[in-house]
Every structure is written in structure tokens, then in C-alpha cells.
Amino acid sequence: MKKIYTFIPLKEEHKKLLESSSSNCKFIHLGLIKPTLDQVKDANVIIGNIPVEILKNIPDLEFVQLNSAGINGYSDNPDFPKNVSLANAAGAYGVAISECILAGILTLMKHIPSYIQNQSNHKWKDEGKVKSIYNSQILVLGLGDIGKEFSKRAYAMGAHITGIKRNIKDKPEYVDKLCTMDSLYEELEKADIIVSSLPGSKSTYHLFDKEALTHVKKQPIFVNVGRGSLIDSSVLEKALKENIFSGAYIDVTDSEPLPKEDELWNLNNLIITPHVTGGYHLEETLNRIVEISATNIQKYCEGKEIINKVNLEV
Secondary structure, three states, X not given: OEEEEEXXXXXXXXXXXXXXXXXXXXXXXXXXXXXXXXXXOOOOEEEOOOOHHHHOOOOOOOEEEOOOOOOOOOOOOOOOOOOOEEEOOOOOOHHHHHHHHXXXXXXXXXXXXXXXXXXXXXXXXXXXXXXXXXXXXXXXXXXXXXXHHHXXXXXXXXXXXXXXXXXXXXXXXXXXXXXXXXXXXXXXXXXXXXXXXXXXXXXXXXXXXXXXXXXXXOOOEEEEOOOHHHOOHXXXXXXXXXXXXXXXXXXXXXXXXXXXXXXXHHOOOEEEOOOOOOOOOOHHHHHHHHHHHHHHHHHHHHOOOOOOEOOOOO
16 A cells, blocks of 8 residues: 655645545544654655655655655755655636735835825825826736736736747637747837746846846836746846836745845835745645646546656657
8 A cells, every 4th residue: 555645734625635545545634744664664655845854765666746846955955865756736826826926016106005004104105106007018928827817917917018938839718829938128118017937047147237227218017926036026026126117026035035134125016925926825725736736636546647747858
């Protein structure tokens, strides 16, 4: 009998769903703990993000189902055992994070931070003209689950969407134009809003550098919910102070947690959330992680190809 250890905050209905996905597996639900090797040394399957230092020493491990969409620290870790299948939770986070993106953009467009400050100061003051998502040109970097879910919502609100991704086949109906990264600088010149959900990688590391900023023409709102390594904190600070970006919403920073002394904290045209748009904050996200995991447990037990499988050869 295969042993499956879970490290996600499961409710009873989640446990039942997982356990119904196979009749010949034993599930051990340990919740959100940091396990020792002794606790999981007989595991065949791990569901959840536990340290590679433990995974590499589990002798009969066959499959790891991450609870994250990101695979940094696993696929790029030379200690991750190459004979173990790895899958991520892509498809679980689109609803939660796309709504946070919209909230950040609208908050900046409608001067909500200023009105909150005015309320705190008991000041009745009109903060002037606002902008709209309607008829705006939005550049979406990365059209995975998050980029697609955001694009659907922004398109429904009347925005014009340009998506950048590796493969430009099969353009979704809610995307007006599809490009590869070769067109980045050209598309930056047209954007009223820039949204990135790109993962961290060598190709995206400091992609938004000083050279990229020279191609930004329309003082767009900048949003980053992917990885903080997309833009150096000093470059983002420059872009906001010099009004290259009219405002920004970031859920990720180049160093996390953002140091208390970092100047980004003091910018009034920047909204920062501490890498919380994903996680388990929205119940739907956890439900989807469990559904993905249950599907993969069934496929694993039946000897079929798992979904969201990560190519460890790249």
C-alpha cells in the first residue's frame, strides 16, 4: 500500500475527496507543520511544499505534488531527486490573484489611497480626475492561469489586452493581440497598464531594467504579482519617483520580506502587499489545490500521466 503524506490545511471534505481518489493508498494528514525526515521517511507521495533537503533523503519517494504554482526551489534545485515526478498547482490561483490585481489597479486609478488618508485627517477634498480600465491598453506579461483570469476580467470591463507569452498559437478570444517577448519594448510604449505574473527564471531576472524603462511612454500603472526579481527595487523606486510609472501595485519584492529601511515603503504612489495574493487566503484556492491533487493521485495510482507535470530536464 502506497503512503501519501499531506502538508496542506485540509478540511474533512478535502480529506474525503483525496482519499476517494484511490482505494489502495494510506493517507497521513499532517497539516501545516515542518516535518522531520523521520516523520516522512516511508512516504511514496508528498502533497505540499516541504524542503528538498528532506525530499532527497526519502528512499521510496515517487511523486511530489506542490501546493504552489511556482516551482522555484524545486525544479532548479540540483538536490531534487531526478527520479521523482514533480507537479505544481497551476490553475489554483487565477481567481484569487486576478481579483487582487484588479483591486490594486482600481485603487490607484480612483485615488483611493489619497481618500483614505483624507478620511484619516478628517479632510473633505476632491482629488481630481480619475482613470478607467475601460478603453485602456493593458500589457499582460505571462498568460498562464493568472494572466488569463485577469485578462478575462479586464476584457469584460472594456480593456484592450495585449498578451506576451512564449507560444503565440491559439490566441484566446479575450486577448486582442498576442506577442512573444521579442516585442516587449515595442509594446511597453503603448501600455496604459502593465501586469506581470511571470515566474522567476534566468530569462525574467531584472527584465525590467533601466533600458526597459526608456521604452515606457504613457506613465502606466505597473503591477507585479509574479516574482520580485522581475525588477530591482532601486529601478522601481526610480520609475515611481520620476513618474515613469504613475503608480504601482506589487505583491512581490526583489528581497522578501522587504527591509524596513527600504525607500519603497515611503512612496505614496505604490501599494505593497506582502506576497499574500495567493496562499490559502481565498477558500476557492485551497479547493482547487485539493482537486488538482486528487486528480493526480488517481492518475498516479492508475499509472497514467499526471497533470501539471514539471519538466525537470529543462
